[in-house]
Amino acid sequence: MSSSKRSKPANKRGSARLSAVQALYQMDISGAGLTEVIAEYENFRLGREIDGETYLEADAAWFRSIVGGVVKDQKIIDPIIHQSLTDTWPLARIDSTLRATLRAGVYELTNRRDVDAPVVVSEYVEIAKAFFDGDEPKMVNGVLDHIARSVRSGELKPKAEAGISRDAATDDTDPDDGEKG
DSSP: OOTTSOOOHHHHHHHHHHHHHHHHHHHHHHOOOHHHHHHHIIIIITTOEETTEEOOOOOHHHHHHHHHHHHHHHHHHHHHHHHHSOTTSOGGGSOHHHHHHHHHHHHHHHHOTTSOHHHHHHHHHHHHHHHOSSSHHHHHHHHHHHHHHHHSTTSSOOTTTTTOOTTOOOOOSOTTSOOOO
């Protein structure tokens, strides 16, 4: 991105979310520590070009908040996710990228009340779409929507009003809703 073009704050947050999911995945796979991974991203990835790929400019504070928050609250976050999954697909069986996406989304839903729940759900569904072509984004939507309805009651339209059956796990968030804050 050229220095004459600046990302809007919401775009920087979206980039921070994507980078946070990547960092959480890296930590999960490699066993790297929080301080090491945050330093790597802030010094060498966020807003930088690597092997011809340009990382978008990101809100570094938002990135740190998500990654650090997930690590700090993982013993709270994982059981919340586990309760929203079926018995045949426990959290440990979920793909590492999906696990990182869900953890980051649940962290924001439970700790960042300054961002509307539909925005959080929509942002993480879009991140899942960046990594997966199959049903995984629908799964992210279903799990985060379920959790949002539990921890942020009243912020999402009732499923009946949204024209969705209670058993459906489809996207009823509005991606055009702006971020609050």
